[in-house]
């Protein structure tokens with residue numbers, strides 16, 4: 001009896017594994033089709049000044065709607081990296097950003113936009129040249145585009161990274177270190193690499209209830225500013241988090257407290273309402289995450 005019970009478990013387990021493999025195969029097939037059919041959207045999350053509710057720019061975030069269901073970039077970006085699609089998908093992203101930036105410009109709005117760059121792309125020695133080429137072909141001003149790179153991407157090939165970062169700076173881009181504090185960060189990296197911005201990871205912001213985390217965040221902001229970097233806090237959801245960041249003289253924040261990532265049209269609407277002075281901060285709290 002025990003034996004047949006064990007066998008049944010193995011069957012269940014095997015079936016689950018098979019289901020997982022099939023689901024993954026289907027997802028891979030759909031990513032293929034989505035890349036080919038350009039079925040991705042770009043949404044923009046406002047990046048806002050801490051000292052006053054003024055939108056300074058946005059982070060471009062990829063969105064994939066698969067049969068009505070939104071798949072998180074946390075799932076499909078790693079798959080695109082494995083499947084060697086990351087280059088293609090970044091070109092799609094930059095196409096969309098360049099188109100949106102042109103549309104906003106026609107309305108007199110020129111926000112700074114930052115995009116996320118994968119470690120794989122960052123280890124390509126001609127990355128900055130490819131980027132310059134893509135932007136020139138789409139008449140996108142370089143100064144308006146920022147790049148977000150993780151510490152892990154920089155540290156996998158530090159020499160190469162230093163070179164690429166220097167080129168990107170010379171090309172007029174801002175360069176942020178993304179998810180700061182989650183990798184094997186060394187404070188020395190901040191000094192060693194030509195960065196412009198430090199983005200404090202969301203996990204530190206959601207942890208601000210703890211005294212130790214408050215100490216870490218406060219010290220990180222002070223240190224970054226001492227090194228001449230600007231600081232963005234990620235994932236700000238509560239008014240008291242924003243109050244703390246204001247006390248620490250953090251420069252910018254993004255998070256559901258102000259707004260989640262929204263469509264290009266909705267982002268333009270926010271910019272236009274801000275310009276006409278009709279954007280009240282309480283109102284943005286009502287936006288759904």
Ligand code: C2E
Pocket residue numbers: 045060061062072073074077093115116117118148178179202234235236237254255256257260261
């Ligand atoms: P990230 O660069 O750290 O982006 C911030 C993530 O935090 C976004 O998730 C954003 O929607 C989410 N977020 C922002 N504010 C809040 C908040 O107040 N609370 C909470 N709980 N979450 C908040 P998203 O869009 O799911 O992106 C996840 C990650 O996927 C990004 O993390 C980035 O690493 C990657 N990613 C997104 N788009 C691209 C892309 O175009 N290229 C590459 N290489 N990676 C991308």
Ligand code: MG
Pocket residue numbers: 059116148178
């Ligand atoms: Mg980012």
Ligand code: MG
Pocket residue numbers: 178179199201234
């Ligand atoms: Mg981040």
Ligand code: MG
Pocket residue numbers: 179201202234
């Ligand atoms: Mg993050």
